[in-house]
Amino acid sequence: MKTLSILGSTGSIGTQALEVAKKHRFKIKALSAYSNAELLAAQVKEFGAEYACIFSSSAVKTLRDELSGSGVKILCGMDGLNEIASLDGVDIMLNSVVGMVGLEPTLTAISRGTDIALANKETLVAGGELVMRAAAEKGVNIYPVDSEHSAIFQCLQGNKRSQLRSIILTASGGPFFGRSRESLADVTVEQALAHPNWSMGKKITVDSATLMNKGLEFIEAIRLFDVSPEQIRIVVHRESVIHSAVEFDDGAVIAQLGVPDMKIPIQYALLYPDRLECPTKRLSLTDYGTLTFSDPDTETFDCLTACISAIKLGGTMPAMVNGANEEAVAAFLAGKIGFLDIGRIVSDVLTRFDKRDINCLGDVLEADKEARDHAACLIGR
Ligand code: NDP
Ligand code: MG
Secondary structure (H helix, E strand, O other): OOEEEEEOOOOHHHHHHHHHHHHOOOEEEEEEEOOOHHHHHHHHHHHOOOEEEEOOHHHHHHHHHHOOOOOOEEEEHHHHHHHHHHOOOOOEEEEOOOOHHHHHHHHHHHHOOOEEEEOOHHHHHHHHHHHHHHHHHHOOOEEEOOHHHHHHHHHHOOOOHHHEEEEEEEEOOOOOOOOOOHHHOOOOHHHHOOOOOOOOOHHHHHHHHHOHHHHHHHHHHHHHHOOOHHHEEEEEOOOOOEEEEEEEOOOOEEEEEOOOOOHHHHHHHHHOOOOOOOOOOOOOHHHHOOOOOEOOOOOOOHHHHHHHHHHHHOOOHHHHHHHHHHHHHHHHHOOOOOHHHHHHHHHHHHHHOOOOOOOOHHHHHHHHHHHHHHHHHHHHO
């Protein structure tokens, strides 16, 4: 029986991971949420977790009340996440918080030698150099949860990494595929949250609508698989059946297919290398009939272009586009800016700031703060 801790257990990935954990009888050591104390307490009771961490200090009292007399250790804030990431006796920690707040606990878990199932892509975008270097030094495994990166990881199994020629990163295209830039000016929050294939948290759903998500994934793939930007081709594949593919030197292309259900990549990361029954539907190709492929529209979806430029520039630039995007998406969801402003704000940091090298966590945090402050100025105007 494997022992698991989850950062972000109340979210879309976290709740699906608990379904997988239930099916395969994982022992749950620790769970965490941002402010949803009621759901967190219910999960802690159901799975018998020993630790519960709530990030927001305003929700601590509710969590204490919900768990009073249970003997569960209650933690709070970043210190709490780091304490969970430091616990002994955990086989794997799933990081499924949203945003680059997940970077520090990832580094903490690596320093303790704990393997990580990583859904939190902002961690790799902002601090990927630090994460991958530390993981290699400590011999810690990072198992990708993002469906595309799980697909790439699966396609690489049993093949020589040195013979990997290129990666085909598939994209659903989001709800605004085929739309002109002008027609996106009045997009509402509700329209941006209506993803055609996947049901996910709000932030990643907006990222999917702007194609920022594909830009973040482009950077994530470079970090995880140590390839150059030129080795990745983004292909829009509306049906989300092929989750990504790899091409080897001999011209063979190997793809991973499945229904669009995150439980499959979550389970693969948690049970690797086992492939056991998963609580999901099976794929029937004839139900789809046709699979389609096209190039992304990088002019309309400028967030994607900004991410590709940022990783080519390197250093602090990926952290900066990520930080600006986190602020811009929050402002869009709060009705403070329009849909197209997200791309403008993200692109602006590339011209406003110069690239610096990243040597430590402080360098990432500083770049992130500068980008957020700049984005906040643009939002406030
Ligand atoms: P959700 O918004 O559904 O869930 C986020 C989780 O993190 C919740 O438990 C939330 O707690 C917690 N959380 C939010 N903000 C903070 C914070 N500042 N500090 C600590 N905890 C926080 O997101 P998703 O599950 O959709 O996504 C999680 C990550 O996985 C993201 O990085 C996303 O890009 C990535 N991902 C998600 C996919 C999906 O299908 N959902 C697919 C591929 C990748 P609370 O409930 O209290 O707010
Ligand atoms: Mg993805």
